[in-house]
Amino acid sequence: MADEPLVLGIETSCDETGVGIVRGTTLLADAVASSVNDHARFGGVVPEIASRAHLEAMVPTIQRALDTAGVKASDLDGIAVTAGPGLAGALLVGVSAAKAYAWALDKPLYGVNHLASHICVDQLEHGRLPEPTMALLVSGGHSSLLLSGDITTDVRPLGATIDDAAGEAFDKVARVLGLGFPGGPVVDRMAREGDGKAIAFPRGLSSASDPAYDFSFSGLKTAVARWVEAKRRAGETVPVADVAASFQEAVTDVLTRKAVRACKDNGVDHLMIGGGVAANSRLREMAQQRCDKAGIVLRVPRPGLCTDNGAMVAALGSEMVWRNRTPSSFDLSADSSLPVTETHVPGEHGDFHAHAHEALK
Ligand code: KG4
């Protein structure tokens, strides 16, 4: 095996059909087909629509990735796929496609964890992750602080949201302000015109007696909705930019404070931020300021690698091959609630192909 494995990764846990191709820690292709516009009128992702869109986009997206990378499918050293967590039906499309390609091409298959992939993607931009690295993962489905060692085997949860995910809060506040879906990018844009100190919105779970590494955004979301409602009832104009900026300030303040604290408490001097909300400009700015002050090295992938994509799955798959991890077997299944500690799903029935041959006898 070459020491720079060539791996194709498939991601279908939510509304993005992502196919990435990676050689070692070098990104060769990152093809994404998103069904986000099909969900916009529902104000959130509709699982059945996402699954169907994955099915339609899968083969062309794989072909596009292979063309962009300029590699032949037969040259691949492995196929990686998000096995969970995520939407069950959506995951199933990716897992089935990955199995079909692995079977047809006679390649090892690696079912990997979506969250570990969000961390590992940073290797494509900043080189191999130091061990340990603290990871703040903030997306539409997750907000977690994770301590990672060897990313193929060792991801430990320190804390998570007890209610809404950070991205979910952005999406709900955008809806209250009539800004459309998904909310993050538009709130980010509006906030640039506003004053983050204009309104003192609450910082959840931030008193001394609260759990240090857990998050809560539901109270903040409600506070924003009440504030906006009161203005409207009084017949006053809602200062949308100030609301967006003040809400964003509350979210980023809590996220960065807890992340830096987790690093200090655990003696970790590298922090990575991943997931869709890591695309937020204020979060990136505040995290940089606070990390600089605390002597922590901050690693944040570029926005396109923070949101769901196939490159992150390929990045973790490539690491699995490089570190000689056991491939998944033929009976790999999608697990919508795959625990974060399960970085990958090694086969219990030995090698994928050996088991497939056995099953087909
Ligand atoms: O990681 P991701 O693409 O999908 C999930 O796994 O959820 O994250 C999507 C989330 C959405 O809630 C979206 O509003 C949020 O990331 N998001 C942002 C920004 N860009 C995307 N939130 C804040 N600021 C942004 N610039």
Ligand code: ZN
């Ligand atoms: Zn994600």
